[in-house]
Amino acid sequence: MNYILKNIPERTQKPRVNGLTMVMDKGLSVREVEDFLEVAGPHADIIKLGWSTSYVTPNLERKLKVYKDAGIPVYFGGTLFEAFIIRNQFDDYRRILDKYGMELAEVSDGSIEIGHEEKCEYIRKLSEQVTVISEVGSKDAAKILAPYKWINLMQAEIQAGAWKVIAEAREAGNVGIFRDSGEVRQGLIDEILTQIPAETIIWEAPQKAQQVWFIKLIGSNINLGNIAPSDVIPVETLRLGLRSDTFDHFLNL
Template sequence: MDFLKLPKRTSGNRTYGLTSIADFGTPIGRLTNILDDYSHIIDIAKIGIGSAYITPNIKKKVDLYKEYNIKPYCGGTLFEKCFYQKKIPEYLTYLKTLGIDWLEVSNGTLDIPLKDRLNVIEHAKEEFHVIAEVGSKDCNLEMDITKWKEEMQIFLEAGCEYVITEGRDSGTSGIYQSNGQVKSELIEELVKGMDVKKIIFEAPTSKHQMFFINQVGPNVNLGNVKLDDVLVLEAQRNGLRSETFYLEDADANYVNQTPTH
């Protein structure tokens, strides 16, 4: 029975309001049980860091995610490892062999020149849905707000489906301070100046997730979500937690607010 007034959520094969989980080695059996119940609130699955390369039965895992209509892709660290060893052509072939058609281009560990990342995007976008990550995993590196916005816009104009704001699985770099606090001034500028439906904010903890839900709206795109947290996150999006309790009218604050499938 539906008798509560809740925020309007996107559903089905949605293009925003995305929940992107980080899989750091969930066994196939356990993953199957989780997806049986919660696949409808998971949109994207990142096989974290470079773990896909050594994951047993990786093709079986990829196929399982696709069976539940979840888009799998490999973490940006594996891309950077391949770039470092000049193996990008082999990497793209590897992804196609696995049946993965999403590619993350990042420079969180390496300082890959922007032109080199754009060259990869130009080459890959005909065969892959490309996501570009902006920001460094080094918490001591500060990136000017203007540079954040410029780089993110350049990637979208180059044909990327989404841009990801670096936050690590610990929430201690990129859009976060080393103590885990959100760089709120940066987020305010990104939300104000860009198409927020094209940004996936890495938000590994409930505290981070609630910040973005309250700042952007229930249909904000969130990444690096732990598998065990997907139901709690959906409850937060629906105003069913104290910190997001008054969200029933929150769509009015959402940029380009009307939910679409």
């Protein structure tokens, strides 16, 4: 840091396994990635190339190399996995992961229906090849899962080999663990945390109010996902109690 302040929460150090900031890249250019990393690279832990944007992104290999050279893992969004699965191209997907030297892969079923045992089998197979992050929850706002179902799904996917499980919210933060207004489904979160360790979950929280809520609930070293590139430094200040929203939360006067 640039100077010393007392009573600042202690952050985990990179490479982190907890306190992750997962950033949503929705189509940054190579130059934009370079500029982003110059400022926010120390605070970004994982990059998701949102949904299927990698399919249409020019200079994909150059872009991935910039992230790799910065030591920041990248993975394709879960919707791309689903696009391959719905077309019966799972083996092709595995070859794509190898072609681009991906170390992470997301397994999700937010846009298509996949039997859960089948989904867990995909997790098991891919975990032999890469580190798997699975996503629980639907992108359809009309599909509301009971808390026990969230817990059962998360437990099964962790057992199948998922390193982390993502709690679905989409890039807008208005489905899954949130109501369509963006309000946190607090009872759901409380129930999940009775059975699933917080450090195992990446909470998609693209909105500032959502980020503040989770940081106050769990602490500075909560895993947060779907963070916009321009919000990475603002999120870090929230984690450290250096923004008005969390200013008093970490003070030890």
